[in-house]
Amino acid sequence: MWSHKKANKLLASLAADELSANQAAEVQAHLADCQKCRNDLHRLKSLLCHTDQLRELSAGAEAVDTATTALLKTINSQSSQTQFAKSETESIWRTIMKSRITKFAAAAAIIIGTVGLIGWLMPGDRHSGLAFADIVRPILTARTATCKMTMNIEGRPPVICEGMFMTPGHARISFPKDTMGGQIMICDEQEGKTLSLIPGLKKAFIMERKNIPDDRSQMDPFTQLREQIEEAQKLKGGSAEFLGEKEIDGQAAIGYRMKDTAADMDMTVWADPKTKLPIRVETSIPTGSLTAAPMKGIVSDFRFNVEIDKSLFSLEIPEGYTKTTMPPIDRSKTTEKDMLEMLRIWTDGMNGSFPSSLKGFFFMEYIKSQKEKIEAKGHKATEEDMLPMQQDMMKIARGALFARQMPAESDCHYVGKGVKLGEAEKPVFWYRPKDSPTYRVIYGDLSVRDVLPSELPAVPDTQPSKPIGNKKP
Amino acid sequence: MSKQEFEKLVAEFSPQVLNVAARILGDTSSAQDVHQEVFLAIWRRWHAFDGQTNWTGYLYRATVRKAIELAKRGRAGPKTGHSLSEMPAQGDPLEPLRLAELQRRLAESLGRLPERQAAVFVLSRLEGLRHDKIADLLSCSPTTVRGHLHRAMRRLAKELGDYLE
Numbered sequence: 079m080w081s082h083k084k085a086n087k088l089l090a091s092l093a094a095d096e097l098s099a100n101q102a103a104e105v106q107a108h109l110a111d112c113q114k115c116r117n118d119l120h121r122l123k124s125l126l127c128h129t130d131q132l133r134e135l136s137a138g139a140e141a142v143d144t145a146t147t148a149l150l151k152t153i154n155s156q157s158s159q160t161q162f163a164k165s166e167t168e169s170i171w172r173t174i175m176k177s178r179i180t181k182f183a184a185a186a187a188i189i190i191g192t193v194g195l196i197g198w199l200m201p202g203d204r205h206s207g208l209a210f211a212d213i214v215r216p217i218l219t220a221r222t223a224t225c226k227m228t229m230n231i232e233g234r235p236p237v238i239c240e241g242m243f244m245t246p247g248h249a250r251i252s253f254p255k256d257t258m259g260g261q262i263m264i265c266d267e268q269e270g271k272t273l274s275l276i277p278g279l280k281k282a283f284i285m286e287r288k289n290i291p292d293d294r295s296q297m298d299p300f301t302q303l304r305e306q307i308e309e310a311q312k313l314k315g316g317s318a319e320f321l322g323e324k325e326i327d328g329q330a331a332i333g334y335r336m337k338d339t340a341a342d343m344d345m346t347v348w349a350d351p352k353t354k355l356p357i358r359v360e361t362s363i364p365t366g367s368l369t370a371a372p373m374k375g376i377v378s379d380f381r382f383n384v385e386i387d388k389s390l391f392s393l394e395i396p397e398g399y400t401k402t403t404m405p406p407i408d409r410s411k412t413t414e415k416d417m418l419e420m421l422r423i424w425t426d427g428m429n430g431s432f433p434s435s436l437k438g439f440f441f442m443e444y445i446k447s448q449k450e451k452i453e454a455k456g457h458k459a460t461e462e463d464m465l466p467m468q469q470d471m472m473k474i475a476r477g478a479l480f481a482r483q484m485p486a487e488s489d490c491h492y493v494g495k496g497v498k499l500g501e502a503e504k505p506v507f508w509y510r511p512k513d514s515p516t517y518r519v520i521y522g523d524l525s526v527r528d529v530l531p532s533e534l535p536a537v538p539d540t541q542p543s544k545p546i547g548n549k550k551p
Numbered sequence: 552m553s554k555q556e557f558e559k560l561v562a563e564f565s566p567q568v569l570n571v572a573a574r575i576l577g578d579t580s581s582a583q584d585v586h587q588e589v590f591l592a593i594w595r596r597w598h599a600f601d602g603q604t605n606w607t608g609y610l611y612r613a614t615v616r617k618a619i620e621l622a623k624r625g626r627a628g629p630k631t632g633h634s635l636s637e638m639p640a641q642g643d644p645l646e647p648l649r650l651a652e653l654q655r656r657l658a659e660s661l662g663r664l665p666e667r668q669a670a671v672f673v674l675s676r677l678e679g680l681r682h683d684k685i686a687d688l689l690s691c692s693p694t695t696v697r698g699h700l701h702r703a704m705r706r707l708a709k710e711l712g713d714y715l716e
Binding site: 089091 | 557561565579616679
């Protein structure tokens, strides 16, 4: 005869008539001697009997009519008051949804995509402001370079990557095995492609950037860095502060500090005073959260003009790897529509609240919130859960880029902190298009109006007073 | 995809969404709230859909998820004795009240289950779907479905024990 434990485990199957005749007989034999199991079975059968009755219930035709009418009324009402930016990006959800992206790869892709986005779409965020010609000359003129990149986030172990660069536009970044599964990211800016390899899983992800502006030389990260440095030298991106001398890893070093006012980030460059070669670049990037400490990045162990095998930058997928194509990153010029789309996605996902700021890694709050929502339901994020977030992140990045790339003469302001979606009289963002006599103002209901300078909203006391445009007139 | 196509989707699938929500939550008012939230969420991302979506599966999952979310927030159960318009005829005049009470308590208990178990239970016992069909909808195996269902049954039977005696 079966044990109590074995028989009890099969009671649900018995109640649902799922057991074979032999199995049912074994369970019944146990039931003859077990009151507890008989009680449990009775409750299970009673539960099924009652739920069978519920199955016959329906809402009714009148309820369907009422619900449909109310829904369409709501939609028509929203459509006449707000502008929904229509994305020109082709939807590739069909390809994504049919893929077998693992939870690890999806999470890694989002992290890489987000980190990669910062590098690709926001070139000023980490590299602007290296101000002094002598220190930065190797970066400006190097044909190849290698370095170590360390990212420190409070409460987590540091993530240390190895970076390799070769002009024009080739980059290879290797992530550690213990935190990122040994992922390797290879970028070819001329081709407009990024290949991510996860050796442990033999998976490869290809991401293409579409709508690349004609001047491809603008796109490779090394060239972007160089251009940012040259602009910083003209003091268009901020001001440099000499920090004096100190010792780093037993080596004498002199330091300069640059601030990127638009993104509220600062960068310190330490260089060897004799060779004038950079030793270490330190960055501090706010997360956009009021409670989380800023992220700290360190780039060190530079080597310039070393021999690097060009095949290391090949985008060919190694044999045995499964290939997945990720949604393309739109590199076209950002517009007001991108800002509106970003605000719509954000308020949709954050219970009607607007971002507190558009500075630094403000989008971390969004990622954190969406993940918490998924996990609050009692299960860890699945592939299906993570993929819409990646698409949303790309659109959020484009919206933020629109604001950050505003010239100083646009006099743009972001004042959305504390505003709730639907508050039609509260401004969220405004700017003056080039040569325009009026400002474009986005309000809390996502409507946009042209407003005379004399009628601009006063900046509320709680909002940051300095404009977020990047370039001084 | 156009607005007309969205309206067509609403017309075609509103009964499914409302019925599933009503069976979980026990009243048409709450079911209509679920209906609105589910379709509004789709409408906000309408531009991202490419006409290849399996709407039956998508809407089953979205509706079950939203209804259970409302159940967790304490929105479960009919406000009046029997607010569903088509109740089965029963000899016992108290039967509708018992059914209403069952729905309320079942919805509350479903809200306390892990989401997957709750979804499988609803799709199997309230919607009458087969295990292989549920496996397709939830992207898992029929064996996994069976496991979730039995765990859900045991837990619900335990939680509703007094009522089921």
